[in-house]
Amino acid sequence: MHRGKGMKFVGDSRIPAERKPNIPKDYSEYPGKTEAFWPNFLLKEWMVGAVFLIGYLCLTVAHPSPLERVADPTDTGYIPLPDWYFLFLYQLLKYTYASGPYNVIGAFIIPGLAFGGLFLAPFIDRGPERRPTKRPFATGFMLLALASIVFLTWESVVTHDWEAAKAQGEIKKEAEIDKTAEGYKIYQDNGCIACHGDTLTGGGANPSLVDTGLKPEEIADIAKNGRGAMPAGIFKGSDEELKKMAEYIAGLEAK
Known part of the structure; x- marks a missing residue:
């Protein structure tokens, strides 16, 4: 056997044969993207974000959140109401099959199945199509979820006793009480x-x-x-x- 017989030399394709200077490409090669990411693009993004942030702060100053009286744990007649983005879950707990002895179903099982389905949707529907009509599973599931949230939120708003809630949360006038009198x-x-x-x-x-x-x-x-x-x-x-x-x-x- 001759020395070195059967040996092969393999080159790494990641290493270019000709060394080139580390010069960035001319942005003119990319139509519509002739702007440097730093600092030009980021500066514009920050300016737009600052405008929205200032506008949001102005809205919070002009329309502050309504305050209610101090929470009283001894007041069993007070009915709390969650924020608007949780009203659909709040309404779900009012139905017979999701409240009382079945509270676990309304609080954990149904929401868990819904959000679990959203999480698994990309793994179940793996088709290359992007048109909604070509993806019936994803489109149908999203439309069902959206319709359910809108319906439950609407039902919660129209069935809630807003006058009673206002009276419950109204800030009461207080006075210095002389309990020895x-x-x-x-x-x-x-x-x-x-x-x-x-x-x-x-x-x-x-x-x-x-x-x-x-x-x-x-x-x-x-x-x-x-x-x-x-x-x-x-x-x-x-x-x-x-x-x-x-x-x-x-x-x-x-x-």
């Missing part, structure tokens, strides 16, 4: 605190007793005879205690 102790002993709270600001359907603008006689009449959803006969104290409590409530003024 005799009027407050009478108010507490007669069970009024259960509906109107320890700060007399109410909650839910129960009105606030702060800065009512009513005279002591009018407050005493309501406490004794009731009004609206408040039944008569709740106050069990004497007439003298009723008078002291009514004078105490009438003197509460907001800060």
Whole structure:
């Protein structure tokens, strides 16, 4: 056997045979793309982004987010409402098959299947076509998802009690409460605190007793005879205690 027999030399095609200077190509070779990425193109992108950012900041200053009262964990009548982009999921949890004992279905299984389908769509539909008519699976799935989101969002908006929600989240007027006062102790002993709270600001359907603008006689009449959803006969104290409590409530003024 001769030395070196059967040996072959293989060249690497990634290494050019002729060394060329590291000079970038002329942008004129690319019609419509004759601009350097840095800094010309990026500078234009930043300027456009700055315009949109300033416009967004102006909108937030001109139309600030509406504020509600401080969250009260003891108020079981308050019904929270998510932001608009989650209203379709909020509406889904109202249906029988997705709430109560089936809450797991509405909260995890149905959304999980929907978003899982969106995630797997590129792997299932791998056709080279780009026209929607040539991709029935992807087009149909996207149209179904879009129609479902629009329908559920619309149903959530039209079925929500906006007036009750406004009353629930309304910022209540507060006053400095002297819990050592005799009027407050009478108010507490007669069970009024259960509906109107320890700060007399109410909650839910129960009105606030702060800065009512009513005279002591009018407050005493309501406490004794009731009004609206408040039944008569709740106050069990004497007439003298009723008078002291009514004078105490009438003197509460907001800060």
